[in-house]
Amino acid sequence: MIAFSVVSTFATNKGSVAIRDTVSPAKRNELVSKLRSISGLTKLSFDADGFLRLGADSSERGSHGARELLKNAVSGENIVVIEDASSRADVAFCRVVMGRWTKANSALSAFVVLIDFSDFHQLTGDQQARAAFDVGWGFLHELDHVVADSQDAETEDSLGECEAHINEMRHELGLPLRSNYFFTALSMQTDPNFGTRLVRLAFEQRDPHTDRTRRFWLIWDSTVVGGLIASKQTAAVRATPLTRK
Numbered sequence: 044m045i046a047f048s049v050v051s052t053f054a055t056n057k058g059s060v061a062i063r064d065t066v067s068p069a070k071r072n073e074l075v076s077k078l079r080s081i082s083g084l085t086k087l088s089f090d091a092d093g094f095l096r097l098g099a100d101s102s103e104r105g106s107h108g109a110r111e112l113l114k115n116a117v118s119g120e121n122i123v124v125i126e127d128a129s130s131r132a133d134v135a136f137c138r139v140v141m142g143r144w145t146k147a148n149s150a151l152s153a154f155v156v157l158i159d160f161s162d163f164h165q166l167t168g169d170q171q172a173r174a175a176f177d178v179g180w181g182f183l184h185e186l187d188h189v190v191a192d193s194q195d196a197e198t199e200d201s202l203g204e205c206e207a208h209i210n211e212m213r214h215e216l217g218l219p220l221r222s223n224y225f226f227t228a229l230s231m232q233t234d235p236n237f238g239t240r241l242v243r244l245a246f247e248q249r250d251p252h253t254d255r256t257r258r259f260w261l262i263w264d265s266t267v268v269g270g271l272i273a274s275k276q277t278a279a280v281r282a283t284p285l286t287r288k
């Protein structure tokens with residue numbers, strides 16, 4: 044649980060999504076730029092008080108599903124606060140946790156989206172997979188949990204309804220779809236002597252010319268990104284039991 048005291052601010056009508064002032068301008072810009080390119084909302088920004096403003100929606104580009112999710116979040120009853128969790132070992136990419144008000148008895152439900160911006164800079168692998176998994180996609184995943192009350196996969200062979208929603212948005216943009224919720228060890232390239240543990244996550248796309256499915260990999264060092272120990276949490280990624288040691 045994370046405590047914060049912005050309840051009076053949210054009594055205004057500026058919307059339900061805000062970013063903490065501790066998130067640096069560079070990181071805000073990174074998130075804004077990814078969300079603009081996914082949603083097609085070219086005027087999307089955070090205002091001077093940190094509230095997410097979507098701007099006019101005249102876009103014919105970008106994902107319609109992402110625009111709907113963002114609109115529903117901003118106009119929704121649940122309060123969402125974005126917090127910088129960079130370099131935290133307990134946050135692999137993004138997580139959402141329930142918040143609690145430090146001033147008593149707010150009737151509003153509050154959620155904190157923790158973003159480890161530094162983790163997204165650790166990603167390597169195929170360019171197509173990297174386009175389908177950045178800080179914008181990670182944030183939308185957590186937002187879908189809050190807005191649609193969607194769940195993550197519980198078993199290794201399922202994707203989970205949350206990522207299924209996000210895949211619909213990737214499909215709209217012609218990006219490869221995430222095929223697994225859980226990441227797995229890339230054992231061939233893991234050398235215990237160097238203290239790294241490379242893991243990978245698969246994305247797939249049908250090639251219309253050959254009618255074959257192409258697979259693209261996202262690869263990172265989980266000793267740097269984290270997420271290996273957290274077995275039960277609402278997160279953007281999770282380790283399979285085999286990867287978790």
Ligand SMILES: [Zn+2]
Nearest residue numbers: 195277278279
């Ligand atoms: Zn999740």
